[in-house]
Amino acid sequence: MTREDIIKPENLVYKKPTLLNDNTMHYCPGCSHGVVHKLIAEVIEEMGLADKAVGVSPVGCAVFMYKYLDIDCQEAAHGRAPALATAIKRLWPDRLVFTYQGDGDLACIGTAETIHALNRGENITIIFINNAIYGMTGGQMAPTTLMGMKTATCPYGRDAKIHGYPLHMTEIAATLEGTAYVTRQSVQTVAAIRKAKKAIRKAFENSMNGKGSNLVEIVATCNSGWKMSPVAANKWMEENMFPYYPLGDLKDKE
Amino acid sequence: MATVKGAIVVDTERCKGCGLCVVACPVKILGLSQKEVNKRGYPFSMQLEDKCIGCASCAIVCPDGCISVYKTKI
Numbered sequence: 001m002t003r004e005d006i007i008k009p010e011n012l013v014y015k016k017p018t019l020l021n022d023n024t025m026h027y028c029p030g031c032s033h034g035v036v037h038k039l040i041a042e043v044i045e046e047m048g049l050a051d052k053a054v055g056v057s058p059v060g061c062a063v064f065m066y067k068y069l070d071i072d073c074q075e076a077a078h079g080r081a082p083a084l085a086t087a088i089k090r091l092w093p094d095r096l097v098f099t100y101q102g103d104g105d106l107a108c109i110g111t112a113e114t115i116h117a118l119n120r121g122e123n124i125t126i127i128f129i130n131n132a133i134y135g136m137t138g139g140q141m142a143p144t145t146l147m148g149m150k151t152a153t154c155p156y157g158r159d160a161k162i163h164g165y166p167l168h169m170t171e172i173a174a175t176l177e178g179t180a181y182v183t184r185q186s187v188q189t190v191a192a193i194r195k196a197k198k199a200i201r202k203a204f205e206n207s208m209n210g211k212g213s214n215l216v217e218i219v220a221t222c223n224s225g226w227k228m229s230p231v232a233a234n235k236w237m238e239e240n241m242f243p244y245y246p247l248g249d250l251k252d253k254e
Numbered sequence: 255m256a257t258v259k260g261a262i263v264v265d266t267e268r269c270k271g272c273g274l275c276v277v278a279c280p281v282k283i284l285g286l287s288q289k290e291v292n293k294r295g296y297p298f299s300m301q302l303e304d305k306c307i308g309c310a311s312c313a314i315v316c317p318d319g320c321i322s323v324y325k326t327k328i
Contacts, residue, residue, distance in 0.1 A: 001328055003304075006261040011326045013260075014310035016319030022268075025318055029296065030272030034317025190278060190311045230272040 017041035019050055019070045026064060030230020032220030033061055035187040037068055039197045043204055044071060053096045054088050056081040060102035061136045079110025082117030085124045096208055098125040103144040104134040107169045121178025121212040125203040128215060131222040139225035143167040146244055170217040174250035180212030182251040186219040188234040219245050259328050260308020262301050265320040269298035275312035281305050284312055
């Protein structure tokens with residue numbers, strides 16, 4: 001059997017979701033953002049909510065989300081995506097509203113908005129990409145940077161005496177009354193990606209069913225910020241990030 | 255004896271040569287182009303051997319969604 005016999009439309013088993021358009025993504029090679037974009041596109045497509053989905057992306061690498069996903073998108077000021085998502089969801093209760101925020105945005109500049117939106121139990125989903133660094137601006141220290149990790153603004157490694165401790169936003173969110181589903185996932189292997197997809201789907205379903213606010217943290221890599229190859233970054237993440245940010249569901253209010 | 259046979263098509267212009275698919279492939283038949291690069295100067299992923307099982311692991315881990323997977327029974 002030749003290659004041409006196999007490559008036929010009826011034999012297709014996997015392709016890029018149609019909601020992810022043909023614009024080439026600006027992300028660095030091997031960036032986890034691409035995988036998460038793909039998962040969001042797949043989930044929205046499977047739920048048949050392409051016309052009803054509204055994504056809110058604030059400042060960070062994912063600021064150009066609207067260029068890659070064929071859904072309605074809204075830009076927010078730095079850190080203010082949950083506030084904007086609250087407004088959109090309250091005015092349009094039948095829409096699927098989600099925000100897509102990095103760790104610098106969600107855990108630092110937008111801490112107040114995030115915690116209050118989650119605590120109010122707004123029916124939105126927050127997708128939180130945690131790569132322990134400010135990737136877009138050149139690899140500065142973020143609140144989630146690990147102890148001893150070297151970044152552009154802590155070249156000798158993060159030191160608790162000067163910089164304090166890494167912030168566990170997802171654990172904080174799990175203690176809030178308003179949250180329905182809080183989970184931490186990753187996207188470095190096929191199995192992890194399948195789990196992350198299920199988590200995103202569950203979060204989106206919760207927010208459509210009015211169960212409360214949902215937070216899906218994705219522990220991600222920033223290979224250019226960490227100054228590693230994409231494959232080495234995935235390995236480094238497994239060895240160093242997972243002990244500090246253990247994967248799994250933290251809260252699931254049925 | 256394998257009863258399924260797969261093949262992949264890589265959108266070489268979209269590929270950035272990150273190499274995540276190369277590691278994800280369970281039958282280790284993917285590699286990056288050695289002498290060729292795409293328009294933006296990246297080496298791209300390609301199927302080197304004819305042993306694809308159509309599991310779609312490469313396509314699932316691809317951050318840029320460059321890979322389409324085909325599978326058929328033989």
